[in-house]
Amino acid sequence: MRVLLLFLDGVGIGKADGRINPFFSARLPNLSNLLDGRVPHRGFKHFQNKLVTLVPVNATLGVAGLPQSGTGQTAIFTGVNAAKMIGRHFGPYPSTTLRPLLEAKNVFRRLQDRGKSVCFANAFPRQFFEYVETGTRRLTVTTLSCQFAGVPLRRLAELRTNRAVSADLTRHRWPERGEPELPTISARRAGEHLAHLTADYDFTLFEYWLTDHAGHSQKMEEAVEVLERFDEFLGGVLQHLDFDSTLLVVMSDHGNIEDLSTKSHTRNPVPCIAAGRGHHEFCARIRNLAHITPAIVSVLCENDGSPS
Numbered sequence: 298m299r300v301l302l303l304f305l306d307g308v309g310i311g312k313a314d315g316r317i318n319p320f321f322s323a324r325l326p327n328l329s330n331l332l333d334g335r336v337p338h339r340g341f342k343h344f345q346n347k348l349v350t351l352v353p354v355n356a357t358l359g360v361a362g363l364p365q366s367g368t369g370q371t372a373i374f375t376g377v378n379a380a381k382m383i384g385r386h387f388g389p390y391p392s393t394t395l396r397p398l399l400e401a402k403n404v405f406r407r408l409q410d411r412g413k414s415v416c417f418a419n420a421f422p423r424q425f426f427e428y429v430e431t432g433t434r435r436l437t438v439t440t441l442s443c444q445f446a447g448v449p450l451r452r453l454a455e456l457r458t459n460r461a462v463s464a465d466l467t468r469h470r471w472p473e474r475g476e477p478e479l480p481t482i483s484a485r486r487a488g489e490h491l492a493h494l495t496a497d498y499d500f501t502l503f504e505y506w507l508t509d510h511a512g513h514s515q516k517m518e519e520a521v522e523v524l525e526r527f528d529e530f531l532g533g534v535l536q537h538l539d540f541d542s543t544l545l546v547v548m549s550d551h552g553n554i555e556d557l558s559t560k561s562h563t564r565n566p567v568p569c570i571a572a573g574r575g576h577h578e579f580c581a582r583i584r585n586l587a588h589i590t591p592a593i594v595s596v597l598c599e600n601d602g603s604p605s
Contacts, residue, residue: 298597299496299499299542299543299544299597300500300501300543300544300546300593300596300597301492301495301501301503301534301543301546302500302501302502302503303505303531303546303547304439304502304503304505304550305505305508305547305548305549306366306504306506306508306509306510306549306550307509307510307512307513307552307554308508308549308552308553308554308555309549309552309554309555309563309566309568310337310338310342310353310552310566311338311552311556312338312555313340313341317556317558318338318556319520319557320336320338320524320555321336322517322521323521323524324525324528325525325528326532327528327529327532331570332344332351332570337351337568342566342568345577345580348540348573349571349572349576350571350576350577350579350580351568351569351570352568352569352583353568354566354568354584354586355585355586356369356549356550356551356567356585357564358378358380358381358587359378359585360380360381360384360386362385363386363551363561363564364380364550364552364562365386365387365551366438366551367379367388367392367395367438368380368383368386368387368388368395369386369550369586370391370437370550371391371395371398371399372585372586372587373550373587374439374442374589374590375399375402375404375590376407376588376590376591376594377398377587379391382394382395389437390435390436390438391441399441399442400445403441403445404442404500404590404593404594405442405446405448405500406445407590407594408500408594408597408598411594411597413499413597414497414499414500415448415498415499415500415501415502416494416498416500416501417439417443417448417451417504418462418491418502418503419439419450420452420453420456420462421450421452422453422471422476423453423474424475425450426450439502439504456471456479459490459493460490460494461494462494462503465507466484466488466505466527466529466530467481467482467484467487467526468480468481468482483529484527484529484530485529485530485533485536487530487533488529488531488532488533488536488537489536490533491503491530491534492533492534492537492538493537495538495543496539500597505530507523508523508549509553509554511523512554512555512556512557512562515557515558516557517557520554520557524554531547540572540573541573543573543574544571544572544575544579544596545573546570546571546579546589546593547568547569547570548568548570548589549567550567550586551563552564552567569583575596578596
């Protein structure tokens with residue numbers, strides 16, 4: 298049994314209105330085919346067939362105000378309601394108060410403690426590692442979790458050998474980071490690379506943050522391009538993933554890109570899409586962001602004698 302988590306930053310379930318919601322202006326054949334020809338919206342938040350389950354997930358965590366990445370992602374990747382713990386939503390980076398929680402309970406560490414192999418598939422450029430070496434504390438939940446759990450962050454060498462995936466999927470941003478000789482690839486090929494990488498680990502995470510960036514831009518053209526590129530990537534994953542042995546989970550931390558009428562985040566629920574082995578049982582466990590990691594740990598450990 299394996300789990301592949303595709304984490305999308307800033308994707309909520311919004312109105313079926315193409316004037317403000319790029320999900321209804323973009324061509325998303327792979328996502329819509331997965332969901333019987335539709336994409337999530339306020340009137341279509343629940344779905345299930347033999348391969349996939351879609352459920353809405355509460356991203357507010359019972360706390361007033363707009364959900365933020367620091368607390369939302371901490372909840373996702375630790376299983377603890379971080380916003381309620383500190384009494385407010387906080388972001389984009391986790392607060393100092395949350396760092397001990399991330400160190401002790403992040404999903405990578407919890408799985409490693411149960412003998413599971415883990416992988417963070419994103420590739421990071423040289424400038425990122427130089428930034429980390431300055432001693433900065435402004436790191437995302439995912440990179441901090443890797444740092445605390447001893448999970449190596451992947452570099453250009455792994456990207457060149459297709460053992461990592463670029464955050465932009467196609468590698469088109471790497472020349473501006475000082476790597477002009479790195480050829481671009483299609484987003485579908487990037488999905489194929491991720492599917493093959495997933496076969497080597499019990500748990501694999503890939504993070505796509507351009508959705509949140511596009512939401513803040515409020516530019517429909519940019520948002521449509523970001524979603525269509527992800528859909529092509531998803532197509533590559535779906536084509537090459539072994540669903541008999543793998544559970545694919547697509548999850549977000551808060552709403553944003555689904556409503557370009559506002560520059561801020563939204564209080565919309567976020568979609569949890571699970572496909573493959575045990576998809577319905579997985580989604581039955583999920584009500585809010587803090588349920589994701591416990592469900593992943595249970596899925597991977599409950600049938601092999603490991604305590605979940």
